[in-house]
Amino acid sequence: MKRLVLIDGSSYLYRAFHALPPLSNAAGEPTGALFGVVNMLRATLKEKPDFAAFVVDAPGKTFRDDLYPDYKANRPSMPDDLRAQVMPMCEIVQALGFPILRVDGVEADDVIGTLALQGAAEGIEVTISTGDKDFAQLVRPGIALVNTMSGSRLDSEQTVIEKFGVRPEQIVDLLALMGDAVDNVPGVEKCGPKTAAKWLGEYGTLDGVIAHAGDIKGKIGDNLRAAVGRLPLNRDLVTIKTDVELGGGPDTLVLRDRDVETLRNLYARYGFNQALKELDGAAVGGGVPEKEPGRARGTGFVSAPAPATDIDPALSAPGEYETILLPGQLRAWIERLQAAEEFAFDSETDSLDPMQANLVGLSFSVEPGKAAYLPLAHTYPGAPEQLDRAQTLAALVPLFADDKRRKLGQHGKYDLHVLRRHGIEVAGYADDTMLESFVLNSGSSRHDMDSLAQRYLGYETVKYEQVAGKGSKAIPFSQVAIDDATRYAAEDADVTLRLHRALAPRLARESGLEFVYRNIEMPLVPVLERIEANGVMIDADELRRQSVDLSKRMLAAQQKATELAGRTFNLDSPKQLCALLFEELKLPVMVKTPSGQPSTNEEALEAIADQHELPRVILEYRGLAKLRSTYTDKLAQTVNPDTGRVHTSYHQAGAATGRLASSEPNLQNIPIRTEDGRRIRRAFVAPPGRKLVACDYSQIELRIMAHLSEDAGLLRAFESGVDIHKATAAEVFGRKLEEVTGNERRAAKAINFGLMYGMSAFGLARQLGIARGEAQDYIALYFSRYPGVRDFMERTRQQAREQGFVETVFGRRLYLDYINKGTQGQRAGAERAAINAPMQGTAADIIKRAMIAIDGWLAGHGQRALMILQVHDELVFETDADFVETLLAEVGSRMSGAAELRVPLVVDSGVGDNWDEAH
Template identity: 80%
Template sequence: MTKLVLIDGSSYLFRAFHALPPLSNAEGEPTGALFGVVNMLRATLKEKPEYAAFVLDASGPTFRDALYPEYKANRPPMPEELRAQVEPMIRIVQALGFPLLRVDGVEADDVIGTLALQGAAQGIDVTISTSDKDFAQLVRPGIALVNTMSGSRLDSAETVMEKFGVRPEQIVDLLALMGDAIDNVPGVEKCGPKTAAKWLAEYGTLDAVIGHADGIKGKIGDNLRAALPRLPLNRELVTIKTDVPLDGGPETLTLRERDTDALRELYARYGFNQALKELDGGAPTATVAEKEPGRARGTGRVATTGPEEPVTDASLSVAGEYETVTSQAQLDALVARLRQADEIAFDSETDSLDPMRANLVGLSFAVETGKAVYLPLAHDYPGVPAQLDRVMVLETLAPIFADAGKRKLGQHGKYDLHVLRRHGVEVDGYADDTMLESFVLNSGSNRHDMDSLAKRFLGYDTVKYEQVAGKGAKQILFSQVAIDDATRYAAEDADITLRLHRVLRPKLAAEPALEGVYRDIEMPLVPVLARVEANGVMIDGAELRRQSADLSKRMLAAQQKATELAGRTFNLDSPKQLQALLFDELKLPAVLKTPTGQPSTNEEALEAIADQHELPRVILEYRGLAKLRSTYTDKLPEMVDPDTGRVHTSYHQAGAATGRLSSTDPNLQNIPIRTDDGRRIRKAFVAPPGRKLVACDYSQIELRIMAHLSEDPGLVRAFEAGADIHKATAAEVFGRRLEDVTGNERRAAKAINFGLMYGMSAFGLARQLGISRGEAQDYIGTYFSRYPGVRDFMERTRQQAREHGYVETVFGRRLYLEYITKGTQGQRAGAERAAINAPMQGTAADIIKRAMVSVDAWLAEHRERALMILQVHDELVFEAEADFVPTLLEEAPARMSAAAQLSVPLVVDSGVGDNWEEAH
C-alpha cells in the first residue's frame, strides 16, 4: 500500500531537546536536539515511504490567537541553544530530500491533519510521526501515530482507548476538559485525564458532560460548573483543523533525491558519525511491514523493550531456491515430500484481505529451509501458463491438511485456516504460528508481521507486495501477477515462515513459562477464534431499519423545530446556509471562526452560542441523531455477509501487550452502551428462530485476580462470602457496619478499589472524588491498613519489575517495562502503574482465552445445537437452540469458572434473550 509519512517537526525538535543530554560538537555548537531529529529522519527513510513531509509551525499568529489572545501566552522564549539548532535542522531536512511545509495562519498540526485526511481518503496508508497526544483525535482506519523516539504506536480505536481511556473521536473532548498548560488553555480545575475519561465514558461527549454538570457532586463538580463558559472555546482550540487550504495534496509530497555532498558536510560538522558512515556506505535496504492481498503477513505493534537478539546464522539470510508446481508429476513429487515431512510451513495467496470473501489464488509450502514451492491455482491474466485444476489439487492435499500428526505452521495462520475452510479444506494439526511465537516472546516488541520478523531475526529483506503487484491506483490483484513473480513472492512466504520458526522455537523453549502461554493458551485459541469468526452473529436488519426510522423521525422533528425557530426553511447540513441564518439574519455572535475567517458552524461554535438562542441546540440534537444513524443503524446492515447473512468480525491475538483480544471490521467491542439509544444497538444482534442468545460475563474478574495475587485475607474473605466487594471495602475504610454503608461511600470505595489497581495516587483519587488530597491520602492509608496484603503485593510487583524489567501474569505471560528504571520521572511512574495493572489485566485476558478453548472443546459435540459467536471484554456470547439453553447455562459458566484456580471464586453472571441486549 502506498505510504505517506507526515513528520511533526516542531514536536520532535522540542522533544529531542528536552529528552536528550546537552550534546555538542567539537566546536562547542549544541547538537542534542539535532541528533534526535536526524535519527528520526533516518529511521523514516528506511521505511521507504512513497510520500513524506516535514511540517513546522510558521512564524506569526494563527487563527487560534484570534480566538483566544492568551493562547500560548505563557510559553517561554525558545532557549538559545535550541534556536541555534533550527537552521541546521532545516538544512538537513532539505538535504535528505524531505518536502518542508510551513503554512501561515495555522499550526503544523492543522497542516498535518488536513494532509492525513486527504491521504486516507485516497487510500494511502498515513503515518503521523509525532510525540503530541493531540493527534490521537485523528486515528482511524488508514491513519496511525508513531512516536519514533519512544516506539509507541496508536493505529486503532483500541490502542487509543488503551492509552487514554477514550475513543479517538472523544480525544478533543478529553483535551477540552483537561486543558493544556503548555498552550495556556485552562481546563476544569483539578480535572486530569482519568476524571475526564471517566466522565466521557459515562456521558459520551463533552456536550453530554456539560448537560449533566449539575448532577456531578463534590468540589470537582463545582470546578466543572465554573468552567462551563469556556469549554466550547477549549474544544475549538484543541481541535486539529482538517480543511486547511494547501497548494497541493499528498501526491505532491514525493521525496527528492538526497544531496549527499551537503549531508556529508553537515554530518561531519555536527559529529553524526553513524549517519556519516551510513551515508558513505549506502543505507541498508528497509522493509515495509504491511499485509497485502495475497499475503497474510500478520499484525503488529511498535516496540517498547524486549530480549530479542538477531540471528547470526548466515544460512538464514540468503535467498532461497523456489519452484513453481504446474504439472501432475511436480504435484506428485510435492505430495510425496509433504507425506514424509513431520513439519510443514504453508501459506495461501488470495485476492482479498477479507478471509470470508477471499478467493484462493495459490498455495506455497516449505519443509526444508531455503527451499519452497508455489502452486498457482487461479491466476487469470492474458497468456497465463497452464495451471493445475484447483479442485483436484485441493482434494489431493486435503488428507495432508487433515492429518493431525503432521505439524502445520504459518504466519498469522488464522487467515489461511479461513480461506482453506471456505474452499472445502479443513486443517487439523495447526501447531505453530511465527506471529504468535514472536508475540509471546515479547508482546510489547516491534511489529510481529513477517517482513519485520525476517529483518529482525534473519537479517533478511523480503520481497514486497508492491514489487510484484504494483502500488496505488495501478496495483493489480494477486491473480493477475505473473506466475514467475508470484512464485518468487509466495514461495518465500512459506520458506521465511519455516526459517523464523527454527529461530523462534528454541527461544521459547528456553523460557518454560512463556512456552506454556504459547502452547496452552495462544496456539489452541487460533482455531477457536477462526470458528467464532466463521460463526458470525445474526443482525436484525428490520430492527436497525426501525431504529434508523426512529432516528430519522426525530431528525425530521428537529428539522421542523429548527424551521419554526428560523421562520423559514433551510438546509441543516449546509454550513453556508447556517452561517447566513445564524450570523447574518439572527445576528448571533460569531464566537469562533474557520481558518479562512468565516464564522464557524461546527459543534464547538454552536455550543458557544446555544445559551443565546434555542436554534443552535436544536441543530446539535439533529447532528447527534444523524451521527448515530450513519455510524451504526445504517452501516451495520451493510456489513452483513451476503453468503451467510451474518456479520463476521475479526479477532486479533497479537494486538494489546497485555494479551487482550481486540476486534475489527466491525469492532463489536465498542458498541455504545451508556445511553438508551446506544444500548438499543445491541438489540439488533439477534438469535434465529428457535434459538436464543446466551451471554456469560465474568464478575469483577480483575479485582478477584488482585485478591488472589495479593493473598490479602480481607479481600479473600469478602469474595469467598459472596459480598458486594465495594460495599465491603467501604465498611472497612469508613468503619461502618455493612448495612450502614451509604451509596456515596460505596462509590468512593469503588474508586479506591479500581484506582489502586490502576496505580492511582492520592492526587488522582482526590480529583476523582472531588475531595482534598489529604482526605484522599487518609482513605488510601486506611485502605492499606485494612488490606495490607494489597500494599505488600504492589511493592513486591514494583520491585520485581525493577529487578527483571518485566512483570508476569498468573500463567507466566510477560509484559516488559522499558522505563521502569530509566527515563523521566513521569515515564518511570507510568511504568510502575503498568507494572501493577498488567498482571491483573493480562491474567484476565489469559483466563477468558483459556475459557474459550475449554468451552469450544465441549461444544465440539454440540455444534448443531450451540455456537460461540462473540467475545467482548470479559464476556462470551453464544447462540443456542432454545431447548439446549439450560444445558449451556450449566456447562459454559462452569468451564469459564474453572479456567483458573484462584484463591477466590471466579463468578460468572449469565443471561438469556432473543437478542444481545436482553441477554446481557
C-alpha cells in the same frame, strides 16, 4: 583485486535506531542503535576487506548551508536515547580497527563519494555500505552499494534502473525533481519517483524537463512550472561532491589490529553477549557459554528479547523456489510434505476478507531456502496452464487432515478460513510465527512477516506491492505473472519456516512464555477461526429504526446548541467550537492539544460542562453521532452476502496484555453504560427456534487483585459472596454492610477499580465530584483497611524496576521499557502498567482458557450450540431453545474452572432473543 569498504556511519546509526526495539543494558543505558551498528561492522570484518573506513558527518555547517540556508532546517534534534549511543559507537568502531573519517565543511556523503571515485580509478573494488538512495548516483563499474541491513545490492546500471527507473547518471536529476523532505529540499509538488522517472525517460535530463515544462499538462504541469526556478539549486544540493580535499587516498585506509581488551569491556558493558563470545573465542581459541538472550545478569534492567546477534546463514540466505505446474511436480511435493515432520504453508487469495476470499494459489516449504508455489487461479492473458483447482485441492485434503504433520503459518487463522471454505480442514496447526513473536515481546507494535524477517533474520522480503502494485494501479493476485507470484508466495512459506526456526528456540528458553504460547495462544487459533466463521445474525430493520431515532435526536441537539450559542455553527468543527467556547463565551481552557492549542475533545468538554450547558449538549450530539456512524448505519453493511451474518475478525497479537481485539466490525467497543449503547445489542438476534446466551465473569480483575495481593479483607469479602463494593465501603467507612449508602458504595467502587488503573487522588476527586483532600483521605482509608493491596502494589513496582517486566498468573510477560528511564511521566505510566497488566493480562488468559475448554465440549454437540462472540470478559452463544439449560451448566462450570484462584470465579449468565435481553 583489492577491496575498499566505505561505511556510511550516520545513516546506519539512525536506521538501526529506528529499525530495532528500544533495547537497554543492565544499567538502563540505551543500546538498540549500537547493537545494529556493531553487528554490521562485525559482518564487514568477516568479509576481510583490504581497506575500510567509517565515515560520519562533522559538526557545523557545510557548503550546502551556504547555498541554501534552510537546508535540513526541519530536522528534529537527535533523540536523547540516540545521542547517548554516539560516543560508545565511536569507541567500538575505533577498537575494531576501523579508521573514522569526518571532514569539516562537507557531509559524510561527499567524503565517501570522493574516496569511491579515487578507489575505482586505482582499480580497487569499492563497496559503499549504506541505506541512502542518494548514493545510487555513484554506481558504475567498480563501485557498488550494499544495504547491509536489508541485503540488497546495486552494482550495475541495470540494477539501478530496476530500482529507480532511471540510469545512475540520472539519479541527481530524479532527486532534484522529487525533492527530499528529510533534508528540507522542496521538489515539484506531487511529483513522486514514478513521475520524475517518466519525465527523465522522455526528456533525458533535468534541463530537458525544464525546457519542456510547458508541454506537461494538468495540475502536475502547473506544479512543475511553479518549481522550475528552484530546480537547478536542488540539483546542486543533492549532487554528491567527489573532489573533497583529503589527507590521503584509499590506500591509507588500512584496518588496524583490534583492541581486544577495550572491546571486551565495551561488549560486556552493553550486553553484546554473542559478540563477546565471538571475541573471546577468537582471542583464546575457545569460547564461553552463551548467556540467555535479552536478559542481563544481576539485578539491573532486562530488555525485551532482542534480535539474535548472530544470524544462522541458512536462515538469511536467498531462497530457491519452484513453480508447481505439472502433475508429477505436485505428486513429488505431496510426497515430500508427507515425509516431513513439519512444513510451512501460505495461501494467496483475491481478498483480505477470509470469509469471501477465493483461493489463487498455495505455497509450501519444508526446509529453509527451499519452497514451492502452486498456482491455481491465475487468469491473466497468456498465463500458463495450471493444475485443476478442484482436483488439486482434493489431493491435498489428506495431507492437511493428518494431525501428525505439524503445520506452520504466519497469521495462519486467515489461511485456516480460506482452506475450510475451499473444502480443506486443517489438523495439526502447530506453530504460528506471528504468535511466537507476540508472546516473546507483546510490547512490539509489529508482528507482520516483513518486520519479523528484518528483525530476526536480517532478511528483506519481497513486498506485496512490488508484484501487485498499490493504490489505483494495484491488480488482484490472480493477475500477477506466475513467475513474480512464485517469487513472492514461495518466499512467504520459506520465511515462515525460517522465522519458526529462529523463534522457537528463544521461546523454549523461557518456560513461562512457552506455556502461554503452547497452552493458550496456539490452541486458541482454531477456536477463534470457528467463532468468526459462525458469525452472528443482525436485525437490519432494528438498526434502521435506531438510525432514524438517533438522527432526530442529533437534529434536536443541533437546534438546542444553536439556541444556546445564539447563532449557527458547525458542531463537528473543532476550530469553530474553539472560537465559540473560549473566545465568545470566555469559558476556561482546561485541556490543551500537544501543540498548546485549546482542546475540544471529550475530556476538555467534560471539564467545563458544569460551567455552561453548551458543552454538555455538544457531548450528547457527539455520542449520538458516533453510535449512528459506527454502528446503526454501518453494521448492516457488514453482513456477509453468502451467510447472512456478520463475521468479525479477532486479533490475538494486538493488546500487549493479551486481550483480544476485534475489527471489521469492531464489536468490542459497543457502549453498554448508556441506554442508547445497550439498544445496539438488541439488533444482535437469534434465529427462530434459537436463543442467545451471554455468560460473563463477575468483577474478574478485582478477584485477581485479591488473589495476587492475598489481602485478608479482600479474600474474606469475595469468599462471603457479598457485594464487593458494599463490603469495601463498609470497611473504608467503618459501617455495617446494611448501613452503606449509595454514595459510599459509588466511592468504594471508584477506588476498587481506579487503583488497578493507577488512579490518583486528583482523578478520584474528579470522578466523584469531591475535593482532592477528601479523595486522598478515601485512598488512605482504603489502604489502611486493605494493607495487602498496598504491599502488593509496592512489591510489584519494585519487581518491575528490578526485572524490567511483569507477568500474569500464567507466565505471560509485559516488558516495561520506561520503568527505569525516560521522563517522570513515562516512568509513572510504566508503574501504572506494572500494576494493571498482571490483572488485565491474567483476565485475558483466563477467558482464553475458558474458550478453549468450551470449544472442546461444543465439538461433540454439532450445531446445537455455537460460540459466536467474545467481548472482554463475556462470551455469547447461539443455541437451540431446548439446549439452553445444558449449555448454561456446562459453560458456567468451564468458565469457573478456567483458573484456580484464592477466591471463586463467579459467572453471570442470561438468556434472550437478542443480546441485550441475554446480557
